[in-house]
Amino acid sequence: MSTLVAEPPRAPASLVRPWDLSKDPEAAICPYHAAAKLHDGPPIFFVPGEEDPRARGLGGHWVVTRYELQREVLQNAEVFSSHLISGFSRLIGEEWPLVPLELDPPEHSKYRMLLNPLFSPAKINELEAGVRQQAVDLIEKVRGDGGCEFMEAFGRPFPVGVFMRLMGLPLEEMDAFLHWEENLLRGETLAARAEAALSIKNYLLGLIALRRARPTGDLASFVANAEIDGERIPDERALGACYLLYVGGLDTVAATLGFTFRELAQRPELQRQLRADPSLIPDAVEELIRAFGVVTSNRYLTRDFEFHGVQFRKGDMVSIPFGVASRDPKEYPDPHLIDFKRENTRNISFAAGPHRCIGSHLARREFKIALEEWMQRAPEFRLAEPPVVHSTGVWGVDRLKLVW
Ligand code: HEM
Secondary structure, three states: OOOOOOOOOOOOHHHEOOOOHHHOHHHHOOHHHHHHHHHHOOOEEEEEOOOOHHHOOOOEEEEEOOHHHHHHHHHOOOOEEOOOOOOOOHHHOOOOOOOOOOOOOOHHHHHHHHHHHHHOHHHHHHHHHHHHHHHHHHHHHHHOOOEEEHHHHHHOHHHHHHHHHHHOOOHHHHHHHHHHHHHHHHOOOHHHHHHHHHHHHHHHHHHHHHHHHOOOOOHHHHHHHOEEOOEEOOHHHHHHHHHHHHHHOOHHHHHHHHHHHHHHHHOHHHHHHHHHOHHHHHHHHHHHHHHOOOOEEEEEEOOOEEEOOEEEOOOOEEEEEHHHHOOOOOOOOOOOOOOOOOOOOOOOOOOOHHHOOOOHHHHHHHHHHHHHHHHHHOOOOEEOOOOEEEOOOOOEEEEOEEEO
């Protein structure tokens, strides 16, 4: 006689609730207002379902909503692993990690230390003139037109150009990079996304081989020839690093720029403040980064672990939508208000703990330059039509038509 043993429930019924922002009509207007409704519920809950392939058949995944709790997850990399959280290599049936994001300690810190100097303030100062020139060129192209679709004119090409400059790639190849990025992140079918993932991999492997044969002093040459403990890093790690530098700084910057310019277009008084006093721009950048966390990260449990009264099991997936922390009323009074004079702008939009964004200083500089040049060169702008936004993957803006 066999005894049927019921599978123990993954989560207590009180913590199980469906949540799919992309199906919430409010999110089509503003993902941040729609997601902030979670703050009326439990700080940790379980979303049933298999819709996310990265949930690895667990029957669902956990979501952590509160700023403080998200920070705690991010700071504990021993328990919350980031191994293969993005799924980019799995798209093409492989399992190499993005470097250093998908490496856990202790390997993570070796690669992080290797890459840190590439993003030092001094390195970013070196890039400044080129990045500014690129912003100026893009704005000047549309300035006389009385308006533009911001994402196409600036939001997307600007960060791609910065990446290409960083990697030492010819700007004439920008169209190919824009096309790959679009298909990798927003391709209509899985096959289209996989094809882009493979094209990027092949391009980067070719680049690594080229820079090994003839180093040129750019970032690709550095990664291709880097050594750890006296040995050249394996090809797979060099690929993972170049790949992350490509995907890490494109959509994130484009999305934050998109939400920023949407806000400025909806609230011309904010533009007036920045035009009247450009010295406000660095504070404005901090407040906008605080208010518009665009990334949702994930972690896997390395062991059973009780977290704030909730029992996680080894292998469980925990999702951390930073856009929800951005609007946590426990951390920020009046969280939806964009206020350039806000006192507390500490945030986790760039994450926290060992994987805290290595490109955060570069990203801040990109935003500062973008705001300075737009405020100086373009007249006051407003929305020409309601913007189109999305809340899947990196939350972002698809279309933002501006007039001036
Ligand atoms: C607004 C712009 C950006 C945002 C919001 C952003 C956000 C993030 C977040 C949330 C993480 C941590 C993810 C996690 O722990 O799961 C991260 C890591 C990382 N980001 Fe960024 N990022 C931005 C721009 C950039 C840029 C411009 C670059 C480089 C060119 C970059 C390169 C990286 C790298 C290499 C990591 C991995 C760090 C590690 O694992 O130690 N990011 N970023």
